[in-house]
Amino acid sequence: MDDFVRNKLTEWDLQKWMDKFEDEEITEESFYELNDELIDKLIPKVGPGLKFKKRFKQLKEKQSANEETVNLSAKEQEDAPELDRVLPSTSGKGKRKFDLPDESSKLQPPAKRQRSSQPLEAIVLSDVKNIMKFVHARLHEKDKLSAFLKKKISDLETDKRELVGVFGKTGAGKSSLINAIIEEKNLLPSGSVSACTSVMIKVEANMQGSNYEADIEFITPEEWKDELWSSHQFLGDNEDCEMDVDNDYHDISEKFSALYGEEWKGKSSEDLMDGKYFREIPEFLQGRRKILSCESAKELSARCVKYTRSDSKQGNDKDVKKWYWPLVKCVTVRVPNNDFLQHVTLVDLPGNGDRNKSRDKMWKQIVENCSTVWIVTEINRVIAEKEAWEILESASSYIGNGGECRQILFICTKSDHIEDSDDHSAAQRRDLIVKRNMQVKDEVRKEFSRLHKIKKHFTVDHFKVFTVSSKEFLKKKRLNADETEIPKLQQFLQDLNDCHSETFNYVSGAYGILSLIQGANCRGVASKKHVCGELERTMSQQLTQVAKAMAEAYRTFERCLSKGVESSICSYGQKLKTFLYYRKKGSAFHWTLKRVVQSGGIYKQKKGKQININMMLASYLMDSIDEDFRKTFPNEVKCSAFNGVIETFSLNTDFLNKYHKDVELQLRFLKTEEEKIKAKLNKIIRTQKKDVYNSVTQKIKEIMEESYIKAAAFRGPGTLNNMRETIERHVHSNKNMFERAKNTMLEKLNALMQYILETLQKTMMESIELSLKTDNCSLPDFSTELSMVKENYDKLKNSAVVR
Incomplete structure (x- = not known):
């Protein structure tokens, strides 16, 4: 299984079936040949199988649309009266006719075209991709080199997507902020005091059409049934308990009332699974997603509100009879024609995960993959309001060493609000706002410097503060940049969208592949053997x-x-x-502990910090490595793992090229392959280091699981002491858990290191052998295509110098 297949299964949330695809050696090429029968064998379960087939169909339709573009010039040539189809040649041999060994050779590379309205990168990438599709179609797997080249062309494809996680308490202005930044005033509902966003919302570009769309993913019916059952158990255990407004009873009541009204009271979990409650959302019981499509953002927002917001009786929301957010796992909102979202997904996230297991799993996956995190809070209470700082602290290990976050943006909203401003002129008011905003920024930076837990994962260089006014920006009142920094955040998104490096990597790789093809067509190169020996010695060193x-x-x-x-x-x-002997004021602590053990040692309170016994037990181990882990596995793109040794790996091809011009083309290919494998390994390391880091806590959780199950089974008098003693005895008798957790991490680290070495050696050795030890291969002449790609390569290189 190659990266293409792995990425698709991850993108479609079907990672569970990766091993099956790996066992069957499904590559990108064979992936597109799958039929319903083969898919059923790979994914035998109906729900995931249907999900795969739907996504697979969409992918093939998209591929067909792309191929139509590639085939366009070929079709035009077919319809022309001339029998001989001719391409210009830069090889000095004048014009040449195409060989026509089979149907694939009817494809023609796209003509050069001027599209001054598009960015240079977009023009170049489109042209070079079409050229390489043409080259790929003309190559045949009749020999090892041809098969190798086709795979290299397929591997050029990358889909850059940056995840930006947006955190903040209810009413902080997250939805308004997102609306303002992407300049879609009516996209996400905002402004209601009593309503709040209750599910994860992804906001990304609609690349397939011109409508506003919402892709609503539900939890499974089995998960909801389990939640109903466990909630009924909890309510039964607590019938005579005096409840606090902050406890689980209020949370359960709010959730059930949203979906069932008052009908849920007195009914069993089986009764509440009756299909009559889900008539409006048949997709839920069918295990499918619900897709909403509208012509305007305002219409989509109105239709989405019942799936994303908690109950509100204000405005248009008062007509909503049922609220389906308790059943929703995630909503992906797609916006057409939005440059800010071309390669960026904004994710509106709850602060510390979710009590539902599948939602919490998705929360962790998204948070760990965020390249940037925004913490949003109101400017007037930025220091006194602890929730924003608690969110940052609780998420720090997930986004830092356990994630790949490169920057934290602390965004203070409502910066246009200032007390007693009515007594001042407009100029005086502006001066007061500017002064206040500067003071707030200084206070926030000082507060950050005091948070030692966060500083284990991030330095001050990773932390930036912004003061914004979404309301004023959306009104198009062009304020001073110090008053609303929305334009700065827009520029931040534009920088994330910048695809120059991805485009350059693609074009550079294409240039190298075409150079190898041209070099392979040159017979009788005398220095191949000598250069090959030099490269192998250098690689070993x-x-x-x-x-x-x-x-x-x-x-x-x-x-x-x-x-x-x-x-x-x-x-x-x-x-x-x-922890175990903590007395919670106003409520019995044993109910809190009961929820902790029922949830595998982790309890997400409605308010306040998350309780996590596993992290608590692992804390000394994590503290011991945090600083060195951050240095060894930095999240910054410009920094390489293991003190930069992978980035400095080089076969010294530039030096060899000075003395062996007869293999210049092959050496050019090897240089591009070297850069590609280093970039690929750095991405793999950023992904796998999360598993290494989290393995300590995960191992402790596995060892503690037995005690949680035993403790959760206690009922009646003495339950609290029984739970405490069970956990204490288990930890005391398993003190070796810390050594076992240490060994687990070292084993995973060693496996990652071995993989890096083996992949680096295998990839470069294969490239050396096939470029310098392969003779008598019959490859088409792509000198014209090489010339066209070189021209595009030079354009990008010159534009990079200008930048």
């Missing part, structure tokens, strides 16, 4: 340096984790006791 740097990092982690194990054994008892 470079791999030794990579292995040495990684071994040093391994020893560092081993040393740090050993200290963490000692600290954990010495101090875990006090931490555990402090």
